[in-house]
Each structure stands twice: as structure tokens, then as C-alpha cells.
Amino acid sequence: MKNQPTLSQILSRRTLLGASACTALAAVLPPQEAAAATSPADPWERADWIVRSIRTTSFPDADFPITRFGARAEKGHDNGKAIAAAIAAAHDAGGGRVIVPAGTWESGAIHLKSNVNLHVQADATILFSTRPQDYPIVFTRWEGMELMNYSPLVYAHGQENVALTGAGTLDGQAGPDNWWSWKGPWNGTVEHGWKEGMADQRPARARLFQMAEANVSPEKRIFGEGDYLRPAFVQFYACDRVLIEGVKLRRSPFWQVHPVLCRNVVVRGVDIHGLGPNNDGCDPESVDMMLIEQCTFDTGDDCIAVNSGRNADGRRLAAPAQNIVIRDCRMKEGHGGVVVGSQISGGARHIYAERCTMDSPDLWYAIRFKNNALRGGLLEHFYFRDLTVGQVSRAAITCDFNYEEGADGPFKPVLRDILVQRMTVARAARVLDSQGLPGAPVGTVRIEDSRFDGVTHPSILAHSPDIRLSRVRVNGAPVQRL
Template sequence: MKNKIILFILLLFPLLNFGQLSSEEKKAKIDEIVNRIQLPEIPNVEVSVLDYGATPNSVKNSKKAFDKAIKALKKKGGGKLIVPNGEYQINGPIHLTSNMELHLSEDVLLNFGTNPKDYPMVLTSWEGTMLYNYSPLIYGKDLENVAITGSGTINGNGKEFWQTWKAKEDPAKQKSREMNHNATPLKDRQFGEGGYLRPQLLQLVNSENILIENIRIENAPFWCVHLLKCKSATLRGLSYDSHNSNNDGIDLEYTSDVLIENITFDNGDDNVAIKAGRDDEGRANSATPSENIVMRNCLLKGLHAFVIGSEMSAGVRNVFVQNCKAHGYLKRGIYFKTNPDRGGYIKDIYVDNLKFDKTEDLFYITSYYHGEGSGHNSKISDIYINDIHCEEVTGAAVVIQGFEESKVENVQLKNIKVNKAKNGTTITNTQNVVVDNLIIGEEAGVPTAAGKDVGKN
């Protein structure tokens, strides 16, 4: 084993007080965020999708029935749309409205079709750039008081069709990034047919007072749950089985005041990724960072557990992650990534009490993700990682990579135990990094003497 160490203190600093919070102060800040989040207020009106022609357990398309039911609810001022047990074929997106709850009963399966022509273009974003593309399978824009509840399942049929687009997306992806850098007017950012940019499974845009609770998400075309420019959201009790390319579990972008709790992840990419726009466009939206986010009591399984970036150009701050446990293998446990195309900042991040089985890298901060970019170094500072345990690391336990002219600053690593690791630490271009009780491998005890006469006069 390389770099078997028990205690590493970087620089010649004692334990510093660069803004870390006491347990009581941390709890108060978390409570402040959670108490500020508003659950949606849904009118006491109920309709069943069956009353509008939906046909469960049939190959018949129920898309029109969902549209009619939602339209009827809107005329009533909102309410709960009940989807009774059964499998529903839906060839096209469900577009939600304000003051509405979509309730999926326990044995519901929403089976979405795979004909791109059924998904009209809507305003969305794709990997951090605003544009028009195929509608997500469940979509809402400019909403307030919206909920998706119940214990039914949403199947995006990503493996059956959309996954084939991964190999074809690069020209459109690069075009979108050029539009970002060139400030192309939004109305001219039209993708869709021929672009091969896969739609998200569930996306809400510019919406507030959101509840997504207890549903199961399977087989997404692209990102699973994406909140874009949203505020005041509760996501809890979700479960996942989605392993296609870019199947992030939850992506928060330009979004604030969010509670993520009691979620069982099992997806093919990041479990939770906090983002805030890409490059020039993101920096132009610095007034709307992603901030005030609490994630707690989740079961983690996927590629990476908790991620910030790489699209974070408007900034990410004031994030609390607590009491989560991973099972199985993860490529990276805690992963903050940016590069000199991004700018922006990552700061005031508190991660406490996480347990991992096996990772390639446990904790990784990099300022040069993909080794690309120039001119816009990000500022990474005030990161507090506490009480982390990992059984085995096949790569490095701790990696922090800053730039000489833009150092990663004010990082505290405290009470971290890795039972087995190939490599210990790589920490470069940093300032005020403090490590206290970092144990990699077996903890050393009282040193043994070289011989019985050593040290005698």
C-alpha cells in the first residue's frame, strides 16, 4: 500500500477558525433553510384520469386523456389528478399546471413512448446552456404549487431508444456551447430533430413550492429529475433504477431552498449534482446561484454520490449534506469539479457523517476538469468535510487540485477513516487546508523501541 498514513497536517497551521460552524450553528442554518421551504398548497379537488378516457393495461395511447384531465383541473383552479393502478402507455409528454398534484397509485406504471415527434420543443437547458429542445417526459414551466406523489413508477424507455442518441449528440452539444460563448439569442437556439439531444425524464423550470415524493424512476433518457431556476422544493422518498448514459438522479441548476431526504439512489451517473449554468451564460446569471440546499438521510449508489459542477458558473454556496450511506462501488464519493472555462465559485459546503463501501476516489476537488478551458478560474473555498468512513479506496483517498494563481482555500478535513487505500493524498495549489484525524490504513499505536539500549546514557 502506498502512502499508508495516519495523520496529515498540511501547512504549518493549527486547526484554524475560517468560518466553520459549531454543531448548534450548523443545525440552526439547516433549520432556517428547511423552515423557509414551502410545500405546495393544492385545492381539495380530485379527478381520475380514467374519467377522461385513459385505458390502463392496454397498448392504447392515454396521452390525450392526461391532457384533458389536466385541462379540466386547471379550469377548476387546480387539484389532484389521480392515476389508478395499472400500466399506461403515454406517447408524448405530460405538461403540468400550477396548483396541481399528479398522484400515481402504488401499482401505476407510466410507460412513455419513444417517438421524438411526439415531444414538442420547449424551453429547457442542456448541460448548462439554455435552449429549445424536445420536451422532457414530465415538464412544467412558470408554475407554483406543483406536486408529484404516490408510489407508482415512471419508465422513460431510455435503454430501448434514447440511449442510441448518445453516440450522435456531439455536433449539437458543441453547437450549443458555441451559442453559449457567442451569446446567441435564446430564440435562435433551436435544436430538436437532427440534434440528438436527449430529453430529461422530469423537469420543472422557473417554478416554486414543489413536492416530488415517493415515486419510482426507471430507465430515463437523460437526467432523471432536473430543477432549473426553481425555488422552494422538497424531494423525498424517491427511488431509482436508471442506468443509461448521463442518468443523474437529481440535478439542481440555478435553484435555491431545496430539501433532499430519504432517497434511495441507484442510477448510472451522479446521485445528486448541484449546478449553476455553464461558462459565459452562467457567469451572466451570477445573481441566481444554486444555494441553500440540504441533503440528508439518503442511500447512495451510482457513479458518484454527491457532486458540485462541472457547470457551476453562477456559483454554488451554502450546501449541507448529512447522514448518508453508500452501498456497492462508486467511482467517486464526494466530487467537486470545475475548470477555467467556468468561473464562478464553490463555497460554504458542509458534508457530515457519510459512509462508503468502496470507491475509486473518496474526496476529489479539481479546478481543471477534463483539462480544458482558460481565462476564468473558479474560486473554491470554505469546504468542511467531517466524519467520513470508507472501507476501501482503489485510487486516492483525498485529491485537491487548485491553480497557483487561484488556490483552493480554507478546506477542513476532520475525522476521516479509510480502512484500505492504494494512494493516500494529492493536495496541490492550496491555502489553509487543515487535516485533523485523517487515518488511512491501520491506525498507528505507541511506537516501538529500536532496541533495549537505545536512548540510555
């Protein structure tokens, strides 16, 4: 491995080549040591191997309080420059913790650098501006497509050994009076502020789709003022060794935790609450080697949604989301608990979830796969065990190949090798809603040693010929087929 380039060298070369070269990052990253060829064949042994193999962050024992750089916990005082100065000083010194002490600190976008841990202490709140001009245009990804758009509230691009930690709060201040109304029409559980006749994201979203399908270079897809494409909350882009731990995220404009093209990511003990439009909890996109554990999700969209790029952009990068372990998490409101898709054209494999609890009348599904014939992508090797579900309003498990644009398209999705073990559900309208496509059936789904109570409707099976049940009980009675 001595002759392999480091991530910093690769990113440096990419910078010299121009922004569009970042799209090739996944293709040129050096392979992780002890690569998949040496990993265990048994699924749960492989999950343990993933957790052991993730390279973790480590920081020098040096603190850089933002107050040293002029930060003031005063209403109306913008601390963005002071926080940036503290981050730069820590980075230049070889690394350390940038301390946000108790108090309320107003700021615009925060950009992290290598070897820096932004540590938000207990009783500290970073209160983010709601003015779009406080978020400069950066290279980012929006709904699975690369572009130049408003910076995420917390952002790092091409950095190594970087963290966001602490017991404090990051408050995006999003609501019906700002950010959320940019969505346009939406049928969520909270008021989001949009009324007929107001400007919204739909024209820009359609233009971005067209540019991606036409293979316009990402650095030429420039959006911002007047386009109404909301920024993500926390986004680490093309980073290696990332830690997000302990913080509370509140009132997000859009997706909340969004690592993209990252490797060696740990999200631990994060409390995420945001019920606005597209307030997904955590969206690992084209990520390799990741652990999500002990987190709480109460969201306006999917709690955890594994992604790998939308349509042509996902196929262009061809970077699957893989080797992701989810454990000991709690899911409340949301469209799905553990979800794969729908921005999944780059594929996904080796995803594990265990010992999670899910319960809300406003949680649609516990396990959810969503795809269509414009996305395509190879999705395989998904393992779930010891999931405790109080109630979901629709189905416990769904495989949906008709999501959004539906069945018309040349890129038939492939979904196979799904194993669910020891799942208990107290209430669900259906056990399974599995709908493949003609010529693209859902592959093998195995459900073992599981119990589903409070079921009121029969399962829906379309183009799903390989559903296997072993020791499954529905409303108390053993069943052999759904």
C-alpha cells in the same frame, strides 16, 4: 414585502416580453421572506433554518382520475390527451390531485400546471413513448445551456404549487435501442447501443456551445429532429413550491430529476434507477431553498449534481445554486455521491449533506467538486457530516479544477470553506484527490473526526495548500497531513 411582485406576475411579464426574458428570472424574483441576512451563522443551524423556511405545497381535496377523461390502460393506447385534460380540469377547478390508478398507461410528454399534483398510485406505471415526435419543442436547459428542444417527459414551466407524488413508477423506456445511443461514445457500465458511424449528439452539442458563447438569444437556439439532444426525465423550470415524492424513476433518456431556476423544492423518498449515459439522479440547477431526503440513487452518472449553468450561459444568468440540504439518502452506482459541478459558472453556496450512505464498486467518489477555467464561478460554504461509505473506486473526496476542458481559460474557479465531519470509509483508493490550478488553488478543506480504511494509494495534492486534518485516521493510524 407587500409591494413585491408574485412569481406569477413575474412569469406573466416574462411571457409578454418573450422567451428570452426567462433568463432574467433569477435577477427579478422577490427575496424569500426571512432572507439569508436573518438566518443563523452556525452552519448546521442554518441547514435547519433552510428546511424550516421552505414553503411547501398544498392542494385542495379534489381528485381527477385520468380514467374520467378517457384514459385506458391498454397496450398501444396513447393517454397523453386524457392526462392533459385531467391536468387542465384540475387546474381550472382551483387545483387537486390528478390520479393515475393501478395499471400501465402509455403517454408522451406530460406538462403540469399550477396547483396540480400528478399522483401515480402504487401498481401504476406511466410508460413513456420512445418516439421523439411525442415530445414537443419547449424552452428548456440542456447541460447548463438554455435552448428550445424536446420537452422533458414530465415538465412544468413557470408554475406554482405543483407536485409529482405517489408510490407508482415512471418508466422512460430508454435503452440501447432508443435515446441512449444519441450520446455517442461512452464508457459506462451498460450497453448503450451506439456504434461507430451512427448519428449522435456531438455536432449539435458543439453548435449549442457556440451559440451560447456567442450570446445568441435562447429562443433562437432551436434544436430537435436530427440533433440528438436527449430530453430530461422530470424538469420543473422557473417554478415555486415544488414537491417530488415517493415515485420510482426508471430508464431515463438523460438527466432524471432536474429543477431549474426553482425556489422551495422538496424531493423526498424518490427511488431513482437509471444506468444509461448522463443518467444523473438529481441536478438542482440555480435552485434556491431545496431539501433532498430519503432518496435512493443508482445512476449512470453523478447521483446528486448541483449546477448553475455552463460557461457564458451560467455567467449571463448569474443565478447560484444555494441553500440546499441533502439528508438520509442512499447512493449506489454513480460517478459521485454528492457532487458540485461541473455546470457551475453561476456559483454555488450553502450546500449541506448529512446521514447519507454510499457504497458500490462502481461509485467513483463520495464527495466530488468539478470545475475548470472556462466555467469559473464562486463555490463556497459546503458542509458534510455523518457520511457512511462502504467503498468507492477512486477517492473519498475530490476537488478537480481540470475537469473536461481543463486549465486553459480566463475564468479561474474559486472553491473554499469545505468541512467534512464524522465520515467513515471502509474502502477507497485514496482519501483525497485535490487538484487546483496555478493561480487558482483549492481553498480551505477541513476533515475532522473521520476514518478512512482500505486506502491503497496516497492522496494527490496539487495547488491545494490549505488541507486541515483533525482527529483523522487512515488505515487505523492517526494522520496529521496527507
